[in-house]
Amino acid sequence: MRPLRALIRLLEPRDRRRLGLIGLGLLAAAATELVGVASVVPFLTLVGDPGAAARIPLLAALRDGIGAPDERGFLLAAGFAALAAIAVSTATNAAVTYAQLLFTNLVGFRLSRRLLARYLARDRLFFARANSAELAKNVLAETDRLVVGVLTPASVLVTRLLTAVAIVAFLIAYEPRLALILGAGFGSLYVALFLVVRRRLAVLGARASRGNEARFRVVAECFGALTELRLYGRVRSFAAAYDAPAESLARATAAGLLIGQMPRFAIEALAFGGVIAVVLYALGRGGDTAGLLPLLGLFAFSGYRLLPAFQNIFLAVAQIRYNLPAARIVAGELAGERPDPPRPAARLPFRDAIRLERVAFAYGDEAPVLRGIDLAIPAHRTVGFVGRTGSGKSTLIGLILGVLRPTAGRITVDGVALDAATLPLWQNRIGYVPQDVFLIDDSVSANIALGVPAAEIDPAAVERAARIAEVHDVIAALPEGYATRVGERGTRLSGGQRQRLGIARALYHDPDVIVFDEATSALDQETEAAVMTAIDRLAGTRTILMIAHRLASLHRADIVHVLEGGRVVASGSLAEVAPQLGPARTEEGDVR
Structure with a gap:
């Protein structure tokens, strides 16, 4: 019974009220079932002995109550009454x-x-x-x-x-x-x-x-x-x-x-x-x-x-x-469920800088992935992050996005610490483009305005985002334009088109902080160049954070931070930090 009691406690108040009403209905159904069973006794008694009404007081009272003229009429009345009781019982049970x-x-x-x-x-x-x-x-x-x-x-x-x-x-x-x-x-x-x-x-x-x-x-x-x-x-x-x-x-x-x-x-x-x-x-x-x-x-x-x-x-x-x-x-x-409060529409003020103060992070009991990060990210700048695999780049971005919480230290935006109350306000400012953009099997518009109910999608905002992402002309050439279905995981689009749709999605709600998490690493150089053109158009108007696979992708970055072993080991312009990457920098400029 313990799991059943736990389930009852989990029911919403309205469901508990409905459960009480159903309980009353069950009592009514049981009562009609009893009446249906009991109704056959007078009928069967009269079938076996039509004259029983003269000897049994209850039957006599029933006969007089309905005014039956004779034994046959009383028998028919008892039969129809039994049928009616059974029909009512059956209908009640069905309902x-x-x-x-x-x-x-x-x-x-x-x-x-x-x-x-x-x-x-x-x-x-x-x-x-x-x-x-x-x-x-x-x-x-x-x-x-x-x-x-x-x-x-x-x-x-x-x-x-x-x-x-x-x-x-x-x-x-x-x-x-x-x-x-x-x-x-x-x-x-x-x-x-x-x-x-x-x-x-x-x-x-x-x-x-x-x-x-x-x-x-x-x-x-x-x-x-x-x-x-x-x-x-x-x-x-x-x-x-x-x-x-x-x-x-x-x-x-x-x-x-x-x-x-x-x-x-x-x-x-x-x-x-x-x-x-x-x-x-x-x-x-x-x-x-x-x-x-x-x-x-x-x-x-x-x-x-x-x-x-x-x-x-x-x-x-x-x-x-x-x-x-x-x-x-x-x-x-x-167990322990707490309903999420509605997401506020307001945005956290951001004019100065994002600051990470002695930030550390570890996955459970494992060794820390980040150690003592002190970092300032100025507003309206393009900031790049590079480093070997496992250096902590994606974890750092996860902390800035708020999808991870620091194990130690704190993150502030214009001096306001990010916590449970301020984090949604901060996330309202952010657009995010992952390495592998996930597309749903729906229209182009539904993919750009991901998660927005179809009736609430703003076509003007969709087209504005697509134009900034340099993908409007591609969409216009599709059979049904923005209403074209892209197929499961966007199989009807090329890799570059999917990435640019991802950029348009990040821009739909007009964010002023955009994070590119190795968003071009899976593309060939020609396709990457087209995507980078779309990214370059955003420079100076928004704060852009980029985890880059190729150093060439950071040629417009105002500052580049190099991570190694969970620490920031170098910061500066691309020209300043490139020599410090040493053997990690290949002839093609890739960071391995």
Whole structure:
């Protein structure tokens, strides 16, 4: 019950209120079910003995109440009343079932959305340690398991439990000894079976979670390394890693479903025995055939309602037990959740300089990547960062962007320290162009205004950004212009076009600080020259920070900082620092 209680605590207030309303609906459904079962007693009594109304006070009162003219008319009225009660019971159950299914699926949707938002709010260090396949599995697969295997069965469990309790209570009131014998016999069978299989269900559920995670990981790795795998002819052998976890998941799922259905086979065999037991019980009490019909009909109709209820209760409990690992995962990942406040539109004032004061950073318990960085980046200047691989360039930029937090020291903008309150205001000023621009399978406009709802995209801002990035003419030549879809990851565009779209994206919200994180390193020199032309147009009007792959890319930089071993070892113009790079500078001017 602990994971279920944790899930209830995670529900939003409106969902808790809806859960209370559904609870009232379940009570109403149980009441109508009871009325439907009880309504067959007068009808069957009259079928066996039409004159019973004259002897039984309750039937006489009912007959007088409806003004039935004769026995046949009263029998017909009782039959139609029983049909109406059963119809109302069925309609109520259908409506409540729909409300339950809608509620559980919407709760699952909201939990998955909150889980996705929680992951997206984490810093880059979290993603450096986490496996993206596991995160995707938690958001997509585990929340689906939670809905199908925990929330929905839990609602079914409550519904069927209330129905069963109501019917059993009525049977006990009508014929206590027989009801207790049959109820205890069938109920104990379900309880005994569950106690036998509960541990097995827990093991199968944990195995399913592990298999699901492994499936997601293998599929993600197959698509990520597809080019190399095809080149080396290793697609089949690499993809074979999918087989074991997928088969394990399939077997665990099949076994879990079988366990849930196990009692049905035994109950079907015992149900006919229950009918015989009712007959023998009635005959043993000296009852005649006419008196047997109402009792037999009542227990047969009650069994028709009860046995599926018992089966659904067992199946729901089995499914919950099997899928509890999903509930634990989702509840654990959302523990301590705090809703992100709305992003303010204001910008942090920036006219002077960005300053890093004794800044250090380490990834967890590893050795520091940056040590004692003291740096001033003046506004409206172009500043370059160079250094060997592992020197700390990208980490330094990550700190300036605010996607990483310093382990020691502080970063200020015009004297204002960057913290949880000021960081969003600072990030509103920044545009970012990564080495590999990620494009979504949507229109050019949607890619430039990434994340802006389609109805809110400003076409004028899109075109302005594209013109500054020197990509407007390329877009205008496309079949549908800015409405042209670029394909998955921009496969319909060249590398240089994708990078210039990335620059346009960074410029869409008109930032005055633009960061180029090795944005030209994957391009050939001719294409890089075209992209650098777009970058050069920004010089002097904005603060530009560049991590460069080639020294030639920094020919317009006002100042270049050289990093080595997590420290700034040289600063100055390109001409001043180039000799200090020593063997790191090749004939082509590359920094290795």
